[in-house]
Amino acid sequence: MGSSGAPELTHELSNNPRAGGRAAILGIGTAVPVHVYEQKSFPDYYFEITNSSHLVDLKAKFANICKKTTTEKRHMYISDEWLRANPSVTAYMSTSLNVRQQVAEEGIPRLGAEAACNAIGNWGKPASSITHVVFATTSTGCLPSADVTLIKLLGLPLSTKRVMLYQSGCFGGTTALRVAKDIAESNRDARVLVVTSEVMSLIIRGPSESHVGNLVAQAVFGDAAGAAVVGCCRHPSSTGERPVFQLVRASQDVIPGTDDAVVVKVQQEGVVITLHRDLPLHVSNAIGGVVESAFRGVGTTVTSYDEAFWLLHAGGRAVVDGVEERLGLGEGKLAVTREVMRQYGNTRSTTIFLAMEEMRRRSEERGMATAGEGLEWGMLMAFGPGLTVETMLLRAMPRN
Numbered sequence: 001m002g003s004s005g006a007p008e009l010t011h012e013l014s015n016n017p018r019a020g021g022r023a024a025i026l027g028i029g030t031a032v033p034v035h036v037y038e039q040k041s042f043p044d045y046y047f048e049i050t051n052s053s054h055l056v057d058l059k060a061k062f063a064n065i066c067k068k069t070t071t072e073k074r075h076m077y078i079s080d081e082w083l084r085a086n087p088s089v090t091a092y093m094s095t096s097l098n099v100r101q102q103v104a105e106e107g108i109p110r111l112g113a114e115a116a117c118n119a120i121g122n123w124g125k126p127a128s129s130i131t132h133v134v135f136a137t138t139s140t141g142c143l144p145s146a147d148v149t150l151i152k153l154l155g156l157p158l159s160t161k162r163v164m165l166y167q168s169g170c171f172g173g174t175t176a177l178r179v180a181k182d183i184a185e186s187n188r189d190a191r192v193l194v195v196t197s198e199v200m201s202l203i204i205r206g207p208s209e210s211h212v213g214n215l216v217a218q219a220v221f222g223d224a225a226g227a228a229v230v231g232c233c234r235h236p237s238s239t240g241e242r243p244v245f246q247l248v249r250a251s252q253d254v255i256p257g258t259d260d261a262v263v264v265k266v267q268q269e270g271v272v273i274t275l276h277r278d279l280p281l282h283v284s285n286a287i288g289g290v291v292e293s294a295f296r297g298v299g300t301t302v303t304s305y306d307e308a309f310w311l312l313h314a315g316g317r318a319v320v321d322g323v324e325e326r327l328g329l330g331e332g333k334l335a336v337t338r339e340v341m342r343q344y345g346n347t348r349s350t351t352i353f354l355a356m357e358e359m360r361r362r363s364e365e366r367g368m369a370t371a372g373e374g375l376e377w378g379m380l381m382a383f384g385p386g387l388t389v390e391t392m393l394l395r396a397m398p399r400n
């Protein structure tokens with residue numbers, strides 16, 4: 001109490017704590033596990049390891065699906081040795097949640113921490129300046145949560161404020177960026193570490209002739225972690241930070257009538273995924289309206305979608321083809337997404353970080369004016385169960 005008897009105002013009450021300005025990505029990092037599975041030889045490997053080589057027609061179908069993905073390799077946290085040691089995992093349906101969960105529990109924070117270190121290194125400031133963590137994964141749901149393990153691995157203070165997004169879906173990376181934007185724009189000097197991390201151990205399983213939707217999942221998903229440091233940076237020259245992409249506007253929509261397009265069930269047999277044949281069609285039918293409203297009323301200079309850069313979730317080749325066609329995008333506008341799909345497959349919530357990093361790398365290599373292929377405005381988009389479409393309108397900052 002002050003001498004007048006009135007309560008003294010704390011710093012937080014007496015000053016507007018709002019950060020002012022717009023949140024931006026100040027550093028990006030990714031990490032992939034060491035085990036690499038070549039897509040070309042994966043059908044032989046997968047049918048052998050699952051004791052299913054006698055299912056000749058199904059194997060041929062799987063080989064065709066693998067080829068059509070356009071993916072060349074996928075990284076996985078799980079090794080050949082582990083798969084061979086755990087037949088309950090390589091069966092189509094066998095009680096195996098515990099053994100799968102053990103790997104996820106260890107792997108998710110560890111891979112996430114590697115990506116986080118890379119993002120912090122790229123940001124160029126000490127880890128101790130991180131004030132908040134937002135962690136998304138589609139791969140597990142254990143407690144104490146993966147973000148607690150992550151802050152310990154990174155040596156961050158135990159008072160770091162955390163948000164954990166479990167089973168967040170393939171759009172979880174975009175959700176995490178949206179949450180980070182809101183935190184950064186509401187808290188002066190906040191520096192928010194966003195992390196996504198995905199590990200296949202919960203979803204890999206043998207083939208079944210009656211469940212081709214599972215077979216598609218076995219052909220597309222891979223593991224990787226992504227991270228970004230987000231903060232409002234009104235005077236970058238004084239802090240020495242380099243904003244890459246401003247996070248201008250976020251949106252999230254559910255496409256009506258698409259509940260069964262991606263179905264994910266946590267069962268004693270692990271996480272069972274069913275992808276519906278019509279998923280790419282649902283996304284492409286909805287995408288025009290979503291993108292139009294995401295650009296509307298912001299005052300961008302974009303008069304044609306080819307004047308923007310595009311960072312699309314690498315969900316599957318047919319999804320990317322459908323979006324490209326419906327939006328009438330010119331050749332090469334989704335080249336970065338296609339490259340991510342080629343090199344890593346669908347790494348769920350992480351694909352957008354791999355895409356942002358790849359686009360920044362290419363833009364730098366080519367001496368372009370911004371990390372967005374030299375352009376100012378761009379659209380980050382991810383999809384997932386719901387079907388949910390989440391977007392983030394980006395403004396690429398000039399490189400100096």
Ligand SMILES: CC(=O)CC(=O)SCCNC(=O)CCNC(=O)[C@H](O)C(C)(C)COP(=O)(O)OP(=O)(O)OC[C@H]1O[C@@H](n2cnc3c(N)ncnc32)[C@H](O)[C@@H]1OP(=O)(O)O
Pocket residue numbers: 061064065068069070170212213216220262275276277278279280283313314315316317318319346348383384385387
């Ligand atoms: C919403 C999100 O995007 C969120 C996510 O990340 S979840 C994952 C999203 N990704 C997907 O669902 C994959 C999308 N699909 C694709 O990219 C492509 O369909 C694919 C690469 C899998 C196959 O390519 P394609 O050009 O469709 O090949 P195509 O020769 O027509 O089909 C191969 C076979 O697979 C079958 N098939 C393809 N997708 C199927 C599915 N989801 N369920 C059952 N069967 C399927 C086809 O019917 C076809 O069967 P036949 O051999 O008996 O004719």
